[in-house]
Amino acid sequence: MNWDQLRLAVSNCTACPLYEKRNQTVFGVGDENADWLFVGEGPGAREDATGEPFVGQAGQLLDQMLAAIKLNRGQQVYITNIVKCRPPNNRNPSANEARQCKSYLTRQIALIKPKLIVALGKVAAQNLLQCEDSISSLRGKVHDYSGIPLIVTYHPAYLLRSLPEKAKAWKDLCFAQSTMQSIE
Ligand code: URA
Ligand code: SF4
Secondary structure, three states: OOHHHHHHHHHHOOOOOHHHOOOOOEOOOOOOOOOOOOOOOOHHHHHHHHOOOOOOOHHHHHHHHHHOOEEEEOOOOEEOOOOOOHHHHOOOHHHHHHHHHHHHHHHHHHHOOEEEEEEHHHHHHHHHHHOOOHHHOOOOEEEEEOEEEEEEEHHHHHHOOOHHHHHHHHHHHHHHHHHHHHHH
């Protein structure tokens, strides 16, 4: 599938129960040849209403996180989620929902060919790395996703609730930046 075919397939998808309550699918946004890929969990209310990932409060914090390492959405950055439809009441996507949605993300990654993937939070990290490990044990290391380096940090929505962890997230971003510099 090329980008247009993939976008169409996602917008018509009924492969898992999340399609029933969505207003629209949230495909992803940014530079289709980005070096950086940020992966969140799934759309929230604002994202479901607008069709763009990370546009609510957590998204504003994500934009600040990007700015801290001199990035912005659209330039060398692509942003998407594990599931493309909003889980009701912002619950975590189930293992089945994530599994059903996985081929879209896999194809996005194949098309983008990012140099580095940043997993935002537990759901993204555990699904991408196919493990059950905690964020604290996954942070601070370079993991491997099908040959692409992958770094784990906290989800911005979690950081909004737990400000003391913000400093750790900033450390993760610096680690990601230096990892990227060593790749380039
Ligand atoms: N949280 C996510 O994980 N993804 C979004 O797109 C918005 C909030
Ligand atoms: Fe399809 Fe993914 Fe939406 Fe489920 S979450 S309906 S698999 S696009």
